[in-house]
Amino acid sequence: MKSKFVFFSIIILLLFSNKILADDKALAGADFEYGQHLSGECVTCHNSTGLGQGIPKITGMKTAVFIKKILAYKTKEKKNAVMQMVADRLGEEEINSLALYLSKTK
Amino acid sequence: MAKITRRSFVGIMAASTTALSMPSIAFGALPRVVVIGGGAGGATAAKYIAKDSKGAVDVTLVEASKRYYTCFFSNLYLGDFRNYGSIGHNYYGLAVNHGVNMVHEWASSVNGAEKKVYLGSGATVSYDKLVISPGIDLKFNSVNGYSPEAQSIMPHAWKSGTQVQLLKNQVKGMKKGGTFVMVPPPNPYRCPPGPYERISMIAHQFKKTNPTAKIVVLDPKNKFSKQGLFMEGWQKHYPGMIEWISADTHGGIKKINTSTMEFETDLDTFKADAASVIPAQHAGRIAMNAGVNKGDWCPIVPTSMQSQADENIYVLGDASIAKSMPKSGFSANSQAKVAANHIRGSLTGSKVFAPRFANTCWSLVATNDGIKVGANYDAKPDKINKTSGFISKTGEDSNLRKATYEESIGWYSGITSDMFS
Numbered sequence: 001m002k003s004k005f006v007f008f009s010i011i012i013l014l015l016f017s018n019k020i021l022a023d024d025k026a027l028a029g030a031d032f033e034y035g036q037h038l039s040g041e042c043v044t045c046h047n048s049t050g051l052g053q054g055i056p057k058i059t060g061m062k063t064a065v066f067i068k069k070i071l072a073y074k075t076k077e078k079k080n081a082v083m084q085m086v087a088d089r090l091g092e093e094e095i096n097s098l099a100l101y102l103s104k105t106k
Numbered sequence: 107m108a109k110i111t112r113r114s115f116v117g118i119m120a121a122s123t124t125a126l127s128m129p130s131i132a133f134g135a136l137p138r139v140v141v142i143g144g145g146a147g148g149a150t151a152a153k154y155i156a157k158d159s160k161g162a163v164d165v166t167l168v169e170a171s172k173r174y175y176t177c178f179f180s181n182l183y184l185g186d187f188r189n190y191g192s193i194g195h196n197y198y199g200l201a202v203n204h205g206v207n208m209v210h211e212w213a214s215s216v217n218g219a220e221k222k223v224y225l226g227s228g229a230t231v232s233y234d235k236l237v238i239s240p241g242i243d244l245k246f247n248s249v250n251g252y253s254p255e256a257q258s259i260m261p262h263a264w265k266s267g268t269q270v271q272l273l274k275n276q277v278k279g280m281k282k283g284g285t286f287v288m289v290p291p292p293n294p295y296r297c298p299p300g301p302y303e304r305i306s307m308i309a310h311q312f313k314k315t316n317p318t319a320k321i322v323v324l325d326p327k328n329k330f331s332k333q334g335l336f337m338e339g340w341q342k343h344y345p346g347m348i349e350w351i352s353a354d355t356h357g358g359i360k361k362i363n364t365s366t367m368e369f370e371t372d373l374d375t376f377k378a379d380a381a382s383v384i385p386a387q388h389a390g391r392i393a394m395n396a397g398v399n400k401g402d403w404c405p406i407v408p409t410s411m412q413s414q415a416d417e418n419i420y421v422l423g424d425a426s427i428a429k430s431m432p433k434s435g436f437s438a439n440s441q442a443k444v445a446a447n448h449i450r451g452s453l454t455g456s457k458v459f460a461p462r463f464a465n466t467c468w469s470l471v472a473t474n475d476g477i478k479v480g481a482n483y484d485a486k487p488d489k490i491n492k493t494s495g496f497i498s499k500t501g502e503d504s505n506l507r508k509a510t511y512e513e514s515i516g517w518y519s520g521i522t523s524d525m526f527s
Contacts, residue, residue, distance in 0.1 A: 037459050039153065040443040044436060044464075045513075045520040054509075055516030081496040082466050082480055082513070088494055089462075089482055 027063060027100055029093035035101025038094055041086065042102075060106055070095050071099040121438030134166040137453040140223050141394055142213045142235040144169030144197060145176075147239030147422030147438035149525040154446035156204040161450050162454050166207040166231055168201040172196065175242075175266040178435045179518050181300065182470060184274050185307030186314075193266070199527035216396035220415045233461065235449045238398065238413075238421040240390025241265070246388035246401075247317065249289060251362035259364045263304075264296060276380040277308050287369055290325050290361060291384040294403070294432045296333035296424045299479070300307075301384060303469040306336065309344040310472055322376055323370055324359055329434075332469060332479055339471030340499045360370040389425035390391040403427045409461050410486035411445040420445045428463075429489035431482075437465045439521055444485075461485045468514035474504065476511030 014058070046058045058066070072078040073087035137424045140161070141248040144167055152167040159165075167287040173194045182188040200206040212226040216236065242258045244262060246253050250262070263269040263278065286308060290301035312319040329352075330336075339428060340348045357372025362383065369376040389404035395456060398413040402419040405414040411426065414417040422445060423438030431437045451458035466480030481495030498510065 006199050033457060035458075036158075036460065037447060038462075041440070041462060041464060042522050043465075043520060044439050045517045047516070047520045053516050053519055054512030054514070055520060080513075081478065081498070085480060085482055085494055085496055086464070 011094070013021040018059050029091040030096035030100040031093075032097070032101055032104070034093075035097035035099070038090075039101055039105075042098070059102055061099075063096075063103045066102055067095055070098075086088050110315060112170070122296065136162065138164045138166070138232060139235045139237065139449060139453070140231050141165065141167045141237040141239065142169075142216075142223065143237075143241060143390065143423075144171070144174055145241055145423065145438065145523060146178075146435035146521065147240060147424075147442045148237060149174075149197070149200065150439045150442035151237045151239065151420075151422060151449075152206045153200055153204055153525065154443055155450055156200070156206045157453055158264075158446070158456070159450050161205065163450065164207070165205070166209055166233075167200065168211060168213045168214045168225065168231070169197065170210060170226075172210050173493065175270075175448060176435065176518075176522065177266040177297065177300075177355045178521075179329050180263070180266050180270045181307045183270060184277065184304060185310045185470065187307075187470065189342065190271060195522055195526045196321045197526065203373070203527065207291070213392050216392065216398065216419075218398075218419060220416075220441045221418060233418070235418055235420065236396075236451060237402075237420045237422060237442075237445060237449070238390075238393050238396060238425065239442070240392045240425055241387065242387040242392050242424045242433075245386040245388060248292070249359060249362060249383055251364065252383050252385055256362075256364045256383070259367075260362070260378075260383045262301075262384045263382060264291075264384050264387070271383055277311050278315065280380040281318060282316055282321060283320075284316070285320045285322055285377065286312075287367075287376055287381040288321060288323045289324065289362075289369070289381070289383040290327070292326040292386050294433065295384070295387050295469070298432050298434075299336075299467055299469045302330055302336045303471075304382070305348060305350075306339060306344075306469070306471045307443035309340065309347050313344055321346070321348045323348065324356055324371060324376065325354050326359065328352045328354050329468075332477055332497065334500050335498055336469075337476045339475060343475065344470040356371065378519075387424075389421075392422060393425045399425075400427075403409035408487070408490045409444075410448040411441050412448070420449065430492040431463060431465055431483055431490050432467065434467050435466055436467065436517075437463070437520065439524065440464050462488055466517070468510065470511060470514065474511050475510040476507055476509075476514050478510055478514070 045055050070087045073083045141148045152165050175194045179193050199206050201208050213223050214226050215224045221233050261269045261273040263273040271420045319469040345507040367378045398415045404426050406426045411420045412420050422441045424433040440463050450456045463483035468478045479497040482493045483490045
């Protein structure tokens with residue numbers, strides 16, 4: 001009984017720590033509260049109900065997808081003057097915090 | 107229940123005092139924020155303080171209208187791109203989703219020393235922090251011959267509502283081949299590209315139903331926002347219809363006569379069949395009344411949007427002096443989030459983040475021909491400072507202009523949802 005418990009605990013711990021390590025690696029400096037605060041700038045245009053027209057929904061977006069898009073605006077690879085300007089002043093901490101918050105918001 | 111802190115204890119004391127001085131509206135012991143004005147600044151501030159404090163701050167929004175018609179996009183109503191109902195919004199979302207107390211009354215005065223707002227009904231509301239976001243009022247006498255009475259003959263239509271409907275009726279009813287005279291306001295004013303988008307939308311209306319009509323613009327300025335883009339669009343879509351005359355060319359509007367519909371300038375006297383006169387502007391009356399103005403507008407602390415005259419009062423949007431930020435709904439919404447974060451921090455100890463400001467103004471020149479200008483700003487100790495920006499280019503292809511127009515529709519949906527739901 002006891003050994004079974006220790007075994008499962010180790011498995012769970014391993015799984016959990018791997019998850020944390022993976023998230024940490026992808027989202028350095030990410031802070032949910034900061035992301036929520038920063039998202040105030042996004043929802044002026046990106047409808048928070050997801051019913052926007054002409055501007056895509058960004059809530060619920062996977063972190064990797066969001067980061068890739070923002071970086072493409074930063075390098076001017078993606079063309080939209082407003083988004084290039086928005087991306088321009090976002091540093092890594094801001095991008096990761098936004099990615100974290102938006103990925104967890106419906 | 108939250109434990110009694112020194113701040114909430116003070117709140118309880120204040121509430122008790124208020125309760126004694128009837129008539130009054132007292133909302134209990136939570137820290138109290140009162141917001142005057144339910145537009146892009148005020149509605150956003152009320153929502154974000156209530157939403158993010160999750161009930162730890164009592165928020166009251168004082169707004170006379172039960173249904174609010176946005177000034178932005180009212181030009182699109184003039185051009186038949188929107189119906190009037192689509193630019194009207196109510197406050198149920200703020201009340202139901204975020205617990206904002208709605209008071210549909212005029213705020214008549216503010217006592218900063220006692221932290222009280224006096225309402226039109228004679229009731230008072232006490233506050234710990236007050237947000238004033240009243241938009242603009244008009245300086246009717248800035249144009250010789252214009253007056254509050256004249257606004258029904260030559261509508262300014264610069265505060266949305268029935269004035270815009272009146273203007274549209276006058277545009278549609280103007281005699282065939284007649285002349286429409288437009289007088290834009292001098293700087294600084296609400297919505298810098300707005301008068302020129304209005305000219306575009308009136309021209310769009312005339313092109314459909316009154317193609318030999320003329321529009322004469324008697325500008326008190328020598329240049330205007332997105333000038334190259336608008337002029338290119340006017341030439342392309344409405345050739346020969348619009349004559350824009352700069353201040354240096356007409357030498358100043360000496361007098362207007364609402365009976366004869368004449369506009370007297372050094373250059374000539376222009377006779378109109380219909381007209382719109384947008385006079386000079388100042389901060390909404392309640393801001394002047396609260397004494398947070400310096401001249402026509404209200405100086406603010408750039409990092410927080412607090413009034414320079416009273417640290418418990420925040421001034422947002424058109425009424426504030428935000429230096430390089432234009433007076434726009436987008437700016438007001440952006441400023442509201444900075445103020446909301448600061449207010450919540452000072453009342454509940456929540457984290458206060460570095461202020462970030464942004465603005466974009468979209469304008470419609472003709473069907474599927476949208477243009478835009480925008481900028482990022484940061485807070486320097488003495489002013490809100492532009493850090494980067496962009497503007498649409500002349501000669502852009504029609505697909506990009508169409509995408510810009512569609513983006514503006516998305517923005518309208520986004521900002522009104524951000525303000526009201």
